[in-house]
Each structure stands twice: as C-alpha cells, then as structure tokens.
Amino acid sequence: MTTPARDSSPGPPPGCPAHAAKGAVPLSGPRFHTDPAQLYRDIRREHGPVVPVLLPGDVPAWLVIGYREMYHVTAEPRLFPRDSGLWNQWDTLPEDWPLRPMVNGRQPGIYYTVGAEHQRHVAMVQSALEGVSQLELDKQCEELADGLIDAFCQRGEADIIAEYAKPLPILVLSRLLGLPDADAPAMTRAITALADGGVDALEAFQYFGDRLARLVEEKRTAPGADVTSRMLAYPETFTDEEYQLDLQALLAAGHLPTADWIGNSVRLMLTDERFAASLSGGRHSVPEAMNEVLWEDTPTQILAGRWAARDTTLGGYRIAAGDMLLLGLAGANSDPEVHVSAGASDGFRNGNNAHFSFSHGEFGCPFQAQEIAESISRTGIEVLLDRLPDVDLAVSAQTLARRPSAFLRGMTVLPVQFSPNPPVGGR
Structure with missing residues (x-):
C-alpha cells in the first residue's frame, strides 16, 4: 500500500487491491458484538489469516487472525514494532478522528516506545509492580x-456489570496507583469513552491525562506506599509526561479488560451447565471458566497495533512499510488449525494458557500486570x-x-437475581 495524497479523503490507498471497496471488511457493525465467532469464520474463509x-x-489496516501469523508478528519487534510514528496514514487523518488517542504515535510512554527506550520503561514499571504485595x-x-x-x-437483584464488574477493577487499581476512591467513577467514564471511540473520546482522553498528570505532582510532593511513588523513586530519570503516559497505560489496559473478564466469566458460569457446581459455593470451576473466557470470549478482541518497518509479506498479502497491523486476538485464539492440531478443543483450552489474550512478545502485557488482573478477577x-x-440470571x-x-x-448489562442477604460491612 502507498500513502494517499494529502488532499484526498482517508480511504483505500491506490495500488492496494485488497482494500478495494468490495474487498476490505469494515471494523464496525453489529456482527462484531452479536456473533463475532461466525464473523471471524466468514472472513477467514474469504481472506485467510x-x-x-x-x-x-x-x-485502511490489516487484521491478523491466524495463530501462526499472530505469533510471527508479535515475536518480530524489529519487523513489526509498536511504533505508530511509522504509520503511512497520519497525513490523511482529521484532527477529530475518534481513534486517534488509541494509536497516537507521538507519545513517549511505555505503549509506543521501541527498542532500548521501551525496555527502560518496562523495567521501571515492572519494578514498581513487583512492590505490590x-x-x-x-x-x-x-x-x-x-x-x-x-x-x-439486600435488594435481591442487581446489574453485575454496572454495580460490580466495572467498579471493582478501577477501585483496586486506583488504590494501587495512589488515587482516591472518589476518582473511580470519573475514571471509569473516561476509560469507557476512550475504548468505545465515540464523539466524546478526545474529551475523555484529555481528562484522563490531566488527572494522572496531577497524580504525578501529588506523589512527588507526598509519596506513599503505591505504584506511582515507586515509579518516581526508580533510579533512572523520566519526564513527568512519561510517568503520566505509563500510568495511563496501566490504568486503561487494566480496567475494562479486567471488568469484562469478570463479567464474561460470570455470564459463562450462569449460562453453561458445566459450571453450575460453582454456583453452590464451590470454587473449583472459577479458574476453568476464566481460562475458557480468555480462549473463547476474550475481553480484548482486537489490539492496535503494529506497524510494518519495511515492505514484507504476511498471510499471502503484500504489506507495505508503514502499514498498520491490528492484532486480532480473538480471531487468532479461535484459529481452527491450532485447535485441530492440538486435538479436542476442550482439552486444548483447559489448563492451557497459550492464548493471545494478553498479547505476546516484547510488547505483551507485563507478567506482573497479568497477575494483578487475574487476582482481581478471581477474587471478585x-x-x-x-x-x-x-x-441466577x-x-x-x-x-x-x-x-x-x-x-x-x-x-453492557448482566441482570441477576438472588435471595436477599444482609451486608457484612467489610471483612
């Protein structure tokens, strides 16, 4: 693909037949949230991995949904770095493009730095997370x-998403970072707006950044036993903007995926008879349900992204330097070739964590962050x-x-009913 001319509207670049009007798949529409499994089967049959x-x-972009192709892209950071500054579409984007915050390549934080600079950020963040007891x-x-x-x-009914799955991760993560509980609702609204990519995404991004910038200032003045203070105490020097962006990455990546991990797991346990035993108070099926969700109903379906550092080929297509590759985590997890090669799919999933739900490779989710998300979800x-x-539902x-x-x-909602119980007032 080549970059469109500056005076043309964003669209399929000339010389790229794969992105012709009838060939490219719009990343929108009800099928992505009503029946994504069938959608991935259909586009895999039409286009391949x-x-x-x-x-x-x-x-235009490329969506990687083959397991082997996903492994190749995530294991080759030099060929496919997470450096959106390489993108050949920047000149075509309007300033109010709703996904701009998601792929902003002009940010020096952990999410978009590469090479030695990226490793420097990773070391600082990992060191701070290791201090979590x-x-x-x-x-x-x-x-x-x-x-x-x-x-x-005491009501005997609730919406598990709005009243439990969404607020629990943000409250836990806020305390870990040193934010007051009172900030949690506004943070939840901002992160949700960012993830949905609607008209309020840019305003939410501004609030999100401003609040974490103030947190850095607050902790520099009055440090505590929290992740932010440990980041500031790390022996290497970072700018306030870098601290802010790294905190944004931790909070944004940790909140909604963890909330959806809880919600999707509870939904599975309430609708699938294989997990009914857990509803009588037993816990042996909780890890199995959580692991199945990561394979079959992963919270992060598509992750942006990687950018080709040079011309190459992938899945039978010519990928030009600067092209964006979106990581189709859900599509790769459901790749039939992987499940067939491993035998029965149930046996492959149970106890197997070779999914891509936390991405993979140099830019994958830090192990400490994965453990924190797992602890919040399991305990919740x-x-x-x-x-x-x-x-029950x-x-x-x-x-x-x-x-x-x-x-x-x-x-969006998970309405449940149950026998009313008295509050315990904390444990």
Whole structure:
C-alpha cells in the first residue's frame, strides 16, 4: 500500500487491491458484538489469516487472525514494532478522528516506545509492580468486593456489570496507583469513552491525562506506599509526561479488560451447565471458566497495533512499510488449525494458557500486570459466589447484549437475581 495524497479523503490507498471497496471488511457493525465467532469464520474463509479492513473514516489496516501469523508478528519487534510514528496514514487523518488517542504515535510512554527506550520503561514499571504485595492485593480486592455487594445484596437483584464488574477493577487499581476512591467513577467514564471511540473520546482522553498528570505532582510532593511513588523513586530519570503516559497505560489496559473478564466469566458460569457446581459455593470451576473466557470470549478482541518497518509479506498479502497491523486476538485464539492440531478443543483450552489474550512478545502485557488482573478477577468472582450462592440470571440469556465495539467484548448489562442477604460491612 502507498500513502494517499494529502488532499484526498482517508480511504483505500491506490495500488492496494485488497482494500478495494468490495474487498476490505469494515471494523464496525453489529456482527462484531452479536456473533463475532461466525464473523471471524466468514472472513477467514474469504481472506485467510490476514484480512484487509477499514477503520472509521475508511482508514485502511490489516487484521491478523491466524495463530501462526499472530505469533510471527508479535515475536518480530524489529519487523513489526509498536511504533505508530511509522504509520503511512497520519497525513490523511482529521484532527477529530475518534481513534486517534488509541494509536497516537507521538507519545513517549511505555505503549509506543521501541527498542532500548521501551525496555527502560518496562523495567521501571515492572519494578514498581513487583512492590505490590499479593496478600495486600487480595485483602483490598475482598474488602472492595464486599463493599460493592453490600450496596445491593439486600435488594435481591442487581446489574453485575454496572454495580460490580466495572467498579471493582478501577477501585483496586486506583488504590494501587495512589488515587482516591472518589476518582473511580470519573475514571471509569473516561476509560469507557476512550475504548468505545465515540464523539466524546478526545474529551475523555484529555481528562484522563490531566488527572494522572496531577497524580504525578501529588506523589512527588507526598509519596506513599503505591505504584506511582515507586515509579518516581526508580533510579533512572523520566519526564513527568512519561510517568503520566505509563500510568495511563496501566490504568486503561487494566480496567475494562479486567471488568469484562469478570463479567464474561460470570455470564459463562450462569449460562453453561458445566459450571453450575460453582454456583453452590464451590470454587473449583472459577479458574476453568476464566481460562475458557480468555480462549473463547476474550475481553480484548482486537489490539492496535503494529506497524510494518519495511515492505514484507504476511498471510499471502503484500504489506507495505508503514502499514498498520491490528492484532486480532480473538480471531487468532479461535484459529481452527491450532485447535485441530492440538486435538479436542476442550482439552486444548483447559489448563492451557497459550492464548493471545494478553498479547505476546516484547510488547505483551507485563507478567506482573497479568497477575494483578487475574487476582482481581478471581477474587471478585469468588466473593460474589460466596456472598450470593443462589445468584441466577434475571433475564433470558438470549437477550443479553454486548458492548458495540469491534475492539473490546463485554456485556453492557448482566441482570441477576438472588435471595436477599444482609451486608457484612467489610471483612
């Protein structure tokens, strides 16, 4: 592909037949949130493991949905770096393009730096996360989970998404970073607006950045036992903007995917008879349900992204220098070749964490962050089942709706009913 002329509207670049009007797949529409599994099967059959797609505004990109191709892209950071400054479409984008915050290549934080500079950021963030006590984390998760359940346990009904799955991760992560609990609702609204990529995305991005910039100032003046203070105390020098951007990456990447991990796992356990035993108070199926969700219903369906450092080929297509590649994590996890080669799909999933739900390679989610997300999700689900052992769906499973996004897959609401219980007032 070549970059469109400056005076043309963003669209399929000339000389790229794969992105012709009838060939490229728009990354929008109801099928991405009503039946993505069938959609991925259809586009895999039509295009193979790499799919020409169009982002909002007919901006061209490539969606990688083959497991082997995904491994190749994520394992070759020199060929496919996470350096959006390479993108050959920047000159075509309007300033109010809604996905601009998601792919902004002019930010010096952990998410878009490469090479030695990226490793410097990773080392600082990992060092700060290593200071998180597992015992203290579990205690905080249980305390906050109990507090949220106390707010609705006497009603006998609740929306698990709005009242539990969404607020729990942001509250835990806010405490880890040193933010007050009172900031959690506004942070939730901002992160959700960013993820949905709507008209309020740019305003949300501004609020998000400003609040974390103030957090850096606050912790420099009054450090505490939190991740932000440990980042500031790290022996290497970073700018305030770099600290702010690294905090943004931690909070944004940790909130909605963890909330959706909780919501999708609870939905699975309430609708699939294989996990019914967990609803009587047993916990042996919680890890299995969580792992199945990462394979079959992963919260992050598509991740932006990688950019080709030079001309190359992938999945039978010519990829030009500067082309954007979107990581189709859900598509790669469901690649039939991988499941067939491993035998029965159930046996392949159970206990196997070779999925791409946390991405992979040099730019994959840091292991410490994965552990924190797993602890929040597991503890949140376990406390919910302990407190509300007879919890059940309050509506037909067929009426449950997903967030209208090709990038993130989570429930918009999850109405449940249960026997009213007294609050415990924290543990």
